Structure formats: C-alpha cells, structure tokens
Amino acid sequence: MIGIIGSGNIGANTAFFLAEKGVDDVMLYDVQEGLAKGKALDMMEAAPIRGYRTRISGTDTQEDVLGCDIIILTAGAFRAPGMKREELFEANKKIIKNYASKITNPDTKVIIVPEPMDSLTTLFARISSLPSVQVMGLGGVLDATRLRFFISKSLSVAMENVSAQVIGRHADDMIPVKNYCSVSGISLDNFFSEEEVEELFKQTREAGNLIVELAGRASAYYGPSAVIAELAEAITMDTGRVLSVSHLLKGEFGINDIALSLPCVIGKKGISKVFEPKLSGQEISVLKKSADLIQKTIKEAD
Amino acid sequence: MHKVSIIGSGHVGATAVYYIAEKNLADIVMVDVVEGLPQAKALDYLHAAPMRKYSVHISGTNDYKDIKDSDVVVITAGIPRKPGMDRMDLMKINVDIAKTASQAIAEYAPNAIVIVVSNPLDIIAMVTLQESGFALRKVFGMAGVLDSTRFRYFIADELGVWPGDVTAMVLGGHGDSMVPLSRYTRVNGIPASELLSEKTLERLINRTRTGGGEIVSLLKHGSAFYAPGASVAKMVETIVKDEKRVIPVSAYLRGEYGFNDIFLGVPVLLGKNGIEKIIELDLEPEEKKALELSAKAVEEGVETLKTFYRPGVSA
Helix, strand or coil, X not given: CEEXXXXXXXXXXXXXXXXXHCCCCEEEECCCCCHHHHHHHHHHHHHHHHCCXXXXXXXXXXXXXXXXXEEEECCCCCCCCXXXXXXXXXXXXXXXXXXXXXXXXXXXXXXXXXXXXXHHHHHHHHHCCCCXXXXXXXXXXXXXXXXXXXXXXXXXXXXXXXXCCEEECCCCCCEXXXXXXXXXXXXXXXXXXXXXXXXXXXXXXXXXXXXXXHHCCCCCCHHHHHHHHHHHHHHXXXXXXXXXEEEEEECHHHCEEEEEEEEEEEECCEEEEECCCCCCHHHHHHHHHHHHHHHHHHHHHC | XXXXXXXXXXXXXHHHHHHHHHCCCCEEEEECCCCCHXXXXXXXXXXXXXXXXXXXXXXXXXXXXXXXXXXXXXXXXCCCCXXXXXXXXXXXHHHHXXXXXXXXXHHHCCCXXXXXXXXXXXXXXXXXXXXXXXXXXXXXXXXHHHXXXXXXXXXXXXHCCCHXXXXXXXXXXXXXXXXXXXXXXXXXXXXXXXXXXXXXXXXXXXXXXXXXXXXXHHHCCCCCCHHHHHHHHHHHHHHHCCCCEEEEEEEEEECHHHCEEEEEEXXXXXXXXXXXXXXXXXXXXXXXXXXXHHHHHHHHHXXXXXXXXXXXXXX
16 A cells, blocks of 8 residues: 555645556545545546556545555645745654654655655654665656656657666756766767757756746646656566665765665665766765755754 | 558567557558468457457458558568578578568558568568668668667666666677677666676677577577567557657668668667668777678678579569
C-alpha cells in the first residue's frame, strides 16, 4: 500500500498516475476533511473506463497511512509567484517534524516533496528512526526530467532517447551534469554549442519558477507527480532504476548529514547504491555551498 | 490506422506481429509462401484478441497483392543456414527471396518504408534497395537495435539496474565484426566506463558480439526471435508514430563515415519518412579502425553478391 499525505494537486495526481500504471493500491489522506475521500472516489469512478485495478481509497485519519510500505509526503505550503523555495521552511518544518517522529514502521520508504525539499529531507532524515536510504527527496530526477524535455524539444527527437542527470540542490544552484546528458548515448557536444547547452541548463534551473509565474496560484504538479509515481514504481517493483534523488550524504564530496541529490539505484529497500559522479572542482564547490545553505536554513530555524 | 506487412511468418516475423498487435500500432498482413501458415498464425492471434484486447486487424496471405498500400513492409523471409551448407548457396537463396519480395513491394506498396531483417542483412538490404528502386531513406536493415538491446541487457544485468535505463550504440555490420561503442554506452546518462572496469566492459562487448550465437547454441535448432521481433516492432513503432528516435540501423552510405555504396550500421534519426538523417559521430582512431574492418567484411559480401547477381536480372 502506498500512502499519500496531502491530497492537493501533487498528491492526487500522483495517486492518479499510480493507478494508471497499476503500481499498487493507494491511500490518500488530507487534513481537510472529505477531500481525500472525495478525490479517491472520483478516481475509482473512472476505473471502469480506464481499466485500472488498483484501489484508491481516501481517509481523514492520519493513522491509516502511517504504516504504509511507501509514504509520499506532499502536505505543506506552496510557493506564490516571486517566492523563493527556502522561504517555505518555517511553514513546512512543523509538518516534517511531526511525520518524522510518527512514521516508525522500519520498512517504510518515505518520499519528501514539499519545499525547500533538500532542507526538509535533511530535517526528516535526521529526526527519523528509519535508515537514511529509506528517506528520499524529490529533486534531481525532476530537474533531469525537465532538462530531458528541453533537449528533446529543441532537437525534435524522441524524449525517451534523451537521458540526463541533475544533481545537488533542488534550487537555482542545481548542477546539470553535462557529461551525463546524452541523446541515445551521444554527447550533447554533437548537437549543441556550449552557449546552447548553457541556455538549456538555465531553462532547467528556472523551469519550476516559470510554472509558478504562469499558473499564478499553483506550483508545478504534473511533472512532479509523474516523477513521484516513477520513483514509487521503482521501489515497489524493485526495478533498480538509476534516478537522482535527495538523501543524506555520508561523506561524498566531503559532505556529511546533509541531503542533496546524487544518482542512486532505486529498489525495494530504497536507495541500494549511490553513484558518485565525476565532478569538476567548480561543481564540487557549488555542491559544498549548497550544503552550507541547507545547514544554515536548518540552524536559523532552530 | 497504419498498415504493416510482414513478409515471412517464421518465428521472427510472427513474434514481431505479436509486439505490434499488443501495442495496437497498425493493422498487420502476414505473408508467407507456405500455404496456410500465415493464415493460421493470423487467426491464432485473432483468437487471443478478446483477452489481450488489441483492436488491430491481422490477416494472413500467400498473395503479395494483399500488402497493397502498406505504410511499412518488413522482410523477414529467408532460410537459415543448414549444417554443411555453403555461405554462398545460402546467400543465393535468400537474395532470390528478397528479390521477389522487393519487386512485389515496388508494385503493390510503392510508398512503403522497408525494413530488412533477413540475413546476410547488409547484403539483402542492398538487393532490396536495388530491386525496389526506392529512395535510400526508405530502405534499411534491422541490426543495431538488436545488437544494442543485447548489449544494454548485459550491462544492466552486470550492474543490477533497470535495463530501460541503459543506452548503447552498436555500429557496423551485423555479424562478428559489429562495433559496440562503449563510449556511447550510458546508464541513465552516466557513462558505463565510470561504473564498470575496462575488463568487464570488454567481456560484455564480446558477449554482445556472440549474442546471437549464444542463443543458437542453447536452442540447438533455430535462432533468436524474441529480441529480434521486439527490435522490429520498435522500429515499426518509431516510424508509424513518427517518434524521431536516434537509433542505429543498417543504412546505405554515400560518403558518411568515409564509406560508399554499402549498407552499414550507423546512428540515424528515424521517423515517418524513414531515415530522416544519418548522424555522424566523431569516432576515435580505434573505433574508426573497427568500423573500417566491419565495412570491409560487408564489402567482401558485396563482391560475393556481384559474382552472381545483377539488379533486375533473375538468377
């Protein structure tokens, strides 16, 4: 059973994608009474047409989701136009702290979604009794998905042929790793000038902000939900997908006890392996700065 | 709905039909010279339709007329080499089959894109191109997709990662001289060379080279057909959905990579018009040398072909 905490746009769309993929049964929860039940019912009423067999249910009782195999934490405040992700820390840390102490099933894998994601993932993983390989933040893989879209659009090639890795913090200082971006294995240099690559990276850094600006009242949710569903599928089916997720680093690049995205092998136990990418000195210093920023955010709030 | 005709209803042809039907890609016509065989297999597939819920139509025929106006035609017909059979004799028989098929395609499906699967692949593709008189971009062979998918699987298996996350590029002729490019092999973007030792990669490359043979020696009678069928279906899907994938196919070269007038596996952009672009990679000297060796093997095959074959003249 996959539990989703928060039944807003991201939570509900994740349930929807999970149902369409037939990954596992889903339990939606929300503090707003009736919301989770209503959306779950709406989705089940579409099942005869869409043909999915997964059961989506809704609950108003928090305890119902706390023991799930996978818990996707989407509850929290979201950004208004012009707002930085970091500004949400104060508002969202209470929710994180609450669940970090309440989710105690030792086999549960947790996916953290609210912003500032890396700071909240750090906070959660530090408090939680779960092994840190079971606490994953939605970061690099979402940024990489957006970058893949931009690359495939600009070349008019199939999106599936484009692979990319984005690591570091899910913020303006994210690090798209150029050597890890390719079209059917072929390096970007074959298709783009250096300036064009920079432009694609810039678009990726601003992608989340652009959606907030355009939508006005909501942040992105289709992209994030699709990626969360992919992650949950990789865990449930134990596929061994190589996805960049935020998790507590254990000495990689000299960073300790701070969550940042690095490429990981994802399976039934959460993160089964971390690939330490080959980075330039400049990229490593960006990574370290990101880690310092997260540490500062958490400390200031204490 | 698109129309795809599969010439040859053996294991590869019939398995390709399976994958195409399951994905609802196109109506399918199965063609074979053996009376009753394509009709039987088509009917068998239709019997499964209520359960599998595909909505494409599948029919079987012994008459080339039924491929009329196909969007894509796949040539899988040919005989496998029997013990003691001379390579030359085999080539003669399969060239003859391809000739008949190509002339029929030109007559009944003049706008089709033709995917050649029969072996020796790079030679049969040449015959198909000449006999059909089709544009270069519309006739190509399936090899690199199959060789790449085998290489991808071996790498995923070695690393314990999802095979779908591995990309690979295998160029050159479809045979022992194929050129798996480890430099273009990645695990969701990460170069495989950063995750596997050179020695391990070399072992996986060798296994890829002999991947077809490994299956043959296990089966004892017959050769691989699931992965080949899936590779054909992937190419068909790319074309009918105009997906514009960058994949290796055996394409007729006119100067690309420094080769002329042979079919050789190279990366192309594939879409509804067939080969929309041949992509030229910057190869390192060693890779270039391997590709040259591969091209030489194909050229030798073409020389053999010329000893008994002239376009448009029956053997």
